[in-house]
Amino acid sequence: MKSPESSRFDHLEDRDPTVIEGVPTEAQLAELSFAVASVIEELRGQR
Amino acid sequence: MNPLGFFKYFKIAKTSISKPNTQSSLRAKVHAEAQIGGKLFGPVPAHIKREFFYLGRTQDHTVWVWHERIKNTRGSENILTTRYEVFADKVIKSQNNLPHELVAGAELKHLYQAIATYGKHVPKQVYGYGPARVSTV
Numbered sequence: 241m242k243s244p245e246s247s248r249f250d251h252l253e254d255r256d257p258t259v260i261e262g263v264p265t266e267a268q269l270a271e272l273s274f275a276v277a278s279v280i281e282e283l284r285g286q287r
Numbered sequence: 288m289n290p291l292g293f294f295k296y297f298k299i300a301k302t303s304i305s306k307p308n309t310q311s312s313l314r315a316k317v318h319a320e321a322q323i324g325g326k327l328f329g330p331v332p333a334h335i336k337r338e339f340f341y342l343g344r345t346q347d348h349t350v351w352v353w354h355e356r357i358k359n360t361r362g363s364e365n366i367l368t369t370r371y372e373v374f375a376d377k378v379i380k381s382q383n384n385l386p387h388e389l390v391a392g393a394e395l396k397h398l399y400q401a402i403a404t405y406g407k408h409v410p411k412q413v414y415g416y417g418p419a420r421v422s423t424v
Binding site: 260262263266267268269270272273274276277279280283284285 | 313317344348349351373378395396402413414
C-alpha cells in the first residue's frame with residue numbers, strides 16, 4: 241500500500257491555482273488549515 | 288500570490304447558514320465531504336475506496352484524515368488510515384499502528400495542496416456555497 245506521500249498528489253499542481261511555490265512552512269500550512277477548518281465548520285453548523 | 292485570497296471572496300459569497308445539527312446529520316456531512324475529498328486526487332480505481340476529510344481541531348492544531356480501503360484479489364480489504372495533526376510549528380503523521388513521525392518536504396507541500404483543494408471544492412460541491420470563480424490574487 242502506498243501512503244499519501246506518494247506521487248498520487250502530483251497532479252494537484254495542475255488542478256489547484258492556490259498552490260504555493262516551494263515547500264510551505266509549517267506555519268503557512270497551519271494558517272491555511274485553520275482557515276479551511278473555519279469555513280468547513282461553519283458549513284457543517286459546528287460554529 | 289495570497290493563497291488565502293479565495294477564502295476572502297468566499298466569505299463575501301456565502302450567506303449565513305445556521306441550521307440545527309444532530310450527530311447523525313454531522314456524520315452525514317463529514318461522510319459527504321470525505322467522498323468528495325477522496326476524488327480530489329484523481330480517478331480512483333474500482334478496487335479502492337478513498338476518503339480525505341477534515342476531522343476537527345483543538346485550540347492549537349487541526350486534524351485531517353486520509354483513508355483508503357483497498358480490496359485485494361482474494362476479496363479481503365487492506366485498510367490504510369493516515370492522520371495528520373497540523374500545528375504552527377510541526378505536522379505529525381500517524382499511520383495505522385505505526386509510530387508517529389514528523390512530516391516535511393514534499394509531503395508537507397502535498398498536504399498543503401490537498402487542504403487548499405479541499406477548501407476550494409468541498410464548500411461548493413457538498414454545500415453549494417462558494418465563489419463561482421476562484422480568486423487567488
